[in-house]
Amino acid sequence: MRSRLRPLLQPFVTTLLIVSTTLGCEYEYRDDPVASTRPDQPPPPTQEEIKVQEQRKLAAASGDRPTLKTGKDVSGAMAIPANAKKLNLPQLAENGQLSVASNVPGLGDLHNAYDEVETTLTKSDGINPFRFTLDFTTARTVKAVRVLSTYSDYAWAIQSDSGQRFVVDMVIEGEWSTVAFPEGLKTKQLVVEVLRKMRDNYVHVNEIEVFE
Numbered sequence: 600m601r602s603r604l605r606p607l608l609q610p611f612v613t614t615l616l617i618v619s620t621t622l623g624c625e626y627e628y629r630d631d632p633v634a635s636t637r638p639d640q641p642p643p644p645t646q647e648e649i650k651v652q653e654q655r656k657l658a659a660a661s662g663d664r665p666t667l668k669t670g671k672d673v674s675g676a677m678a679i680p681a682n683a684k685k686l687n688l689p690q691l692a693e694n695g696q697l698s699v700a701s702n703v704p705g706l707g708d709l710h711n712a713y714d715e716v717e718t719t720l721t722k723s724d725g726i727n728p729f730r731f732t733l734d735f736t737t738a739r740t741v742k743a744v745r746v747l748s749t750y751s752d753y754a755w756a757i758q759s760d761s762g763q764r765f766v767v768d769m770v771i772e773g774e775w776s777t778v779a780f781p782e783g784l785k786t787k788q789l790v791v792e793v794l795r796k797m798r799d800n801y802v803h804v805n806e807i808e809v810f811e
């Protein structure tokens with residue numbers, strides 16, 4: 600019986616051997632699993648970032664041009680008073696006598712807006728108006744503030760810590776605009792808002808200067 604079955608079983612055993620050898624070879628040439636190189640997940644957004652994202656969505660959905668809150672219209676050309684002296688904002692910031700914040704979270708180049716270099720700028724990442732808050736450690740008697748914004752005509756506003764607010768309605772793209780206070784504006788805080796007036800809402804601010 601066994602001898603009669605052997606010829607029948609032989610091809611089957613041979614086939615099994617070939618299949619197992621082939622599979623074995625295939626496994627040997629397979630690459631080892633590659634370790635995951637995916638970077639760590641970014642941290643969840645902060646409440647402030649969520650609020651900004653919602654503002655962007657609302658602005659995009661409305662299709663309206665943003666505007667500045669009203670204030671005293673000082674749109675006429677103004678000159679820096681002759682006796683005014685420019686504050687060295689980068690130095691004051693480095694000395695801890697000035698801190699600058701904005702309404703756009705996470706900007707790493709905010710200092711470009713007050714580094715005394717016209718060609719360097721920071722942009723608002725879709726937030727319009729772009730608001731800067733300059734907090735001095737001691738009260739200043741401000742005689743003028745001037746601003747330079749590029750890539751679009753713009754409007755801007757300056758506000759003191761007492762709430763006095765001045766608005767320049769229209770400035771040509773790439774031109775400096777000055778608001779002067781010949782009598783001096785006593786304040787520890789200056790809020791500067793720049794509104795982009797054309798096309799998108801990426802506000803480019805090259806420089807903010809303060810004179811005392």
Ligand SMILES: [Ca+2]
Nearest residue numbers: 711716719805
């Ligand atoms: Ca600059």
